[in-house]
Amino acid sequence: MKLQAVPVLIMTLAFSSADNFWGLVSPTPAAVSVFRTCYTNQQELGTCVKSSMCDMEPPKIDADTLIDYRFLPLRPRKSANECAFLMICCPRDKIRSGPVPPTIRTTSGCGYSNLAAARFRQGTRGSNSGYADFAEFPWMVALLNNTKSNHPNAGTGPGYIGGGTLIHPSVVLTVAHKVDTFSEGDLICRAGEWDTENDNEMYTHQDRDVRQIILHEQFNKLRSHSNIALLMLATPFVLQPHINVACLSHTMPPPGTLCYSMGWGRDFTRGKYYASVLKKIPLPLVDPDQCERKLRSTRLGQKYYLHHSLTCSGGVANIDTCIGDGGSSLVCPTGNPADLRYAVVGLVAYGIGCGQADVPGVYAKVPELYNWISTKIAMEGISDMPYVLN
Template sequence: MHLKDKYADRYKLSLGSSVLLINAILVTVEAASITNDVKPDVAVRSNPGIKEPPVVASGPNLCGYSNLGDLDSIRDRVQEKEHADFLEYPWMIALLRRSLNTSAWSHSGYLGGGTLIHPRVVLTAAHKVHGLKAEDMKCRAGEWDTLNTDEIYGHQEQNVAKIVRHPDFYYDSILNSVALLFLAAPFRQAPNVGLACLGPQLPPAGTVCYSSGWGKQKLGAKDSEIGGMLKKVELPLLSRSECQARLRKTRLSNYFTLHESLMCAGGEEGKDTCAGDGGSPLVCHIGDPSHQRFALYGMVAYGIGCGEDGVPGVYVDAPHFHTWVQEKMREEGLSTESFMFIE
C-alpha cells in the first residue's frame, strides 16, 4: 500500500475511539462571504487526480486534535527534540507577503506565525501585521519543512481579505497585540490542515505547554536561518507575579509592570522562542495528554534575549481576548463554534 493511502486510512472516524483524529473528518461546512470583490488566491500543491477535499471540519467540539500518526519514514527524520513531527500542529500558519508569488520559501517574505481557528480565520499578534494592508498578505497552512517541496501533503495558501486589529493595540509596548485575519476563501480539509481550540482562561502556573514556529534557533542567527523544519519547544506557564519578578531583573528594570494582555512561559536555559516566532501559537493540552488535543493560550510577543536562564518569554494572553474574538467573528457572520471545546 502506498504510504499516503495507508496514512489516509487512519483518518476515518471511529465512533468507538476516544481519540478522534477530527481534523480530517470528511465534513463540508459553508463559510460566510466576507467580501464580494476579493478573488481568492488558492494554491494547493497536491495530486491533480485527487478530488478536491472539503473545507476544514468546523463545529462544536471538533477543534484542537493533533494528527500524529505512524509515518515512520517521516518521523525517523525528526531526530532532534526541538523539531515538531509532521502533522503535529495542523493549525500552524505562516504569514507571508503576497508579493511572494511562488510556493518557494523566502525568509524575506515571511512575516511571522499565526493560528487557524476557523476555516477562514487566522488569529495572530497585531504587531506582526503592523502597517500592513490585507492586500499585502497571504496565509499558508499545512507547511512543515519549508526546505522540502515534496511532502506527502502539500501546503495551501489563501489571500487575506480583511485585517481586524484590537482597538487598544499599542505597537511601541506590544500591548493588546491581537489581530484577526479574515481570508478570501476557506482552507480545505487535509491531515496537515486543522483548527486549534481557543482556551477561555489560562491553565494554572506550572502547566506544561508548547510553542511552535519557524523562527531562529538562537539570538544573533542570520535571517536566512528562518524557516526549515517546524520547531517546537516545551515551556511551563508562569504566574503573573513570578513572571513580573523575573522580568524586573532584566533590562526592563525594577519598575516593569506586566500588562493584563500579556503572560509568560519558560525561563529554562536554552528553551525559548526567538526572533521570527512572533505571532506563533502557545498551546496546552486539553484533558488527558494522551489524547493529543490542544487549545491556544498564548501567542509569541517578545523576549529578552532567547533562552537565557531564568528569563521567561512574553506571550499575548489569548484567553484575555476570547470575548473580543467571538464578537468580531460574529460581526463577519462566522460561527465561533469552530474553536469551542468541552473537556
C-alpha cells in the same frame, strides 16, 4: 520552490499553487524519468521518489541530520546516487501508479495533534530533536508578505513575516504587531507547511489571500498591550489531515504546566539562522507575579509591569521562542492526555533575548482576549465557532 533565507528578519520564497498537490496524482513514465536515478542498498537500479510512491518501507530518518538552514549551503550528498531529503530510492518495479496516503486518525473537533502522520518521518518520535513531526500542529500558519513595495519588511520579494493560528477555515489569529503596517493585499496565509526547503511532504501546503485585517482597538505597540489581530481570508482553507483548526482556551492552566510553541523563526541554539523544519519548543507556564519580578531584573527595569492581556512561559536556558516566531501559538494539553489535544493560551509577543535562564518570554494572553475574538468573528457574519472546546 520553497522558503529561502536571508539574514535578520526576512525569508524570501517562491510560491507554489495552493491547488497543485504534487505527488498526489498518478505519475506518468515521463514524469518518473525526470527524477534522480539512484541505487538501493541492495544495488538495484531505482528512482528517487516520495515514499508514498514506493511499495516498500521507507528508511529510518536520523533526527540529527534533518535540518538544512536557509542561509547555509545545502549539505552535499554523500554520493551522486543519494536521494534528496524526504525521498527514497525505489526499485523501478516497485514504483506505484498512485500514492498511498498515511493513516491519520479521524478526529471531531479542534486542537488535535495528528501524530499518526509521523509515519511520514519515521524514527524521530520521542527523539527530542526540537522539531515538530509532520502534521503535529495542523493549525500552524505561516504569514507571508506578498508585496515588492518599499515596505520596511518587504525585502526584494515575497517573504516570511511570522506565525499565525487557524481558528476557523476562514480566520487566522495572530499578534497585531506583525500585521499592523500591512495592507490586506500584502498578506498571504500558508497552512500545512512543515519543511520549507522542499515540497516532498505527503500533503502539500495551501495559500490563501487576506481580505481584511482586524486589530484590537486597545492595541499598544510600544508596550504590546492587547497585541492581537484577526485575518479574515478571501477563501477558506480546505481542511485536510495536516490542516485543521486550533482550540482556544477560556482559562489559563496553572503555573508550571508544560506547554509548547512552534515556528520557523531563528533557531538560536544552532546558529543565527531560521529553521527550515517547524520547531517544537517545550515551555512551562510562569506565574504572572514571578514573571514580572524576573523581567524587572532585565533592561526593562523596576517600573515594568505585566499587563493583564499578557502571560509568560519559559525561562529555561537555551529553550525559547525567538525572532521570527512572533504570532505563533502557545498551546497547552487539554482533556485526556491520550487524545493529544491542545488549546491555545498565548501568542508569541516578545522577549529579552532568546533562551536566557530565568528570563521568561511574553505572550498575548488568549483567555483574556477570548471574548474579543468571538465578538469580532460574529460581527463578520460567521456563526460557527469551531475553536470552542467541547
